[in-house]
Amino acid sequence: MKKLLSVLFLAGASVLLVAPLAFAAGAAAAGAAAAHTAPASMTTAYYSLAALGCALGMGIAALGTGIGQGHAVRGACEGVARNPGIQGKIMTVLIVGLAMIESLAIYALVVVLMLFYNGTFHV
Numbered sequence: 001m002k003k004l005l006s007v008l009f010l011a012g013a014s015v016l017l018v019a020p021l022a023f024a025a026g027a028a029a030a031g032a033a034a035a036h037t038a039p040a041s042m043t044t045a046y047y048s049l050a051a052l053g054c055a056l057g058m059g060i061a062a063l064g065t066g067i068g069q070g071h072a073v074r075g076a077c078e079g080v081a082r083n084p085g086i087q088g089k090i091m092t093v094l095i096v097g098l099a100m101i102e103s104l105a106i107y108a109l110v111v112v113l114m115l116f117y118n119g120t121f122h123v
Contacts, residue, residue, distance in 0.1 A: 058112045
């Protein structure tokens, strides 16, 4: 576990150290290529990757909220199994918690739709 954490830390640190160099090179290239227009195949590839990124983002959000809802329901079932007399209170808290978890997926959907449709994807 310690080795995995150290590898992940080193990988993250290397990405953070190399990212400014990549952005600086991109800014210089953008200044040189400002007068040129992107070919149609480049625009199509950009929109395709943007759609793929939005789909992956929403998929990860749905996965996370699904896992969270599963844990919540498991905890509620265990609580009712231990003390059936408190079922009403547990159900109330469970429904409120599930609504909060589901709102996270809705927020992720809103962010994905805003990113995809607000016009930031122009080449």
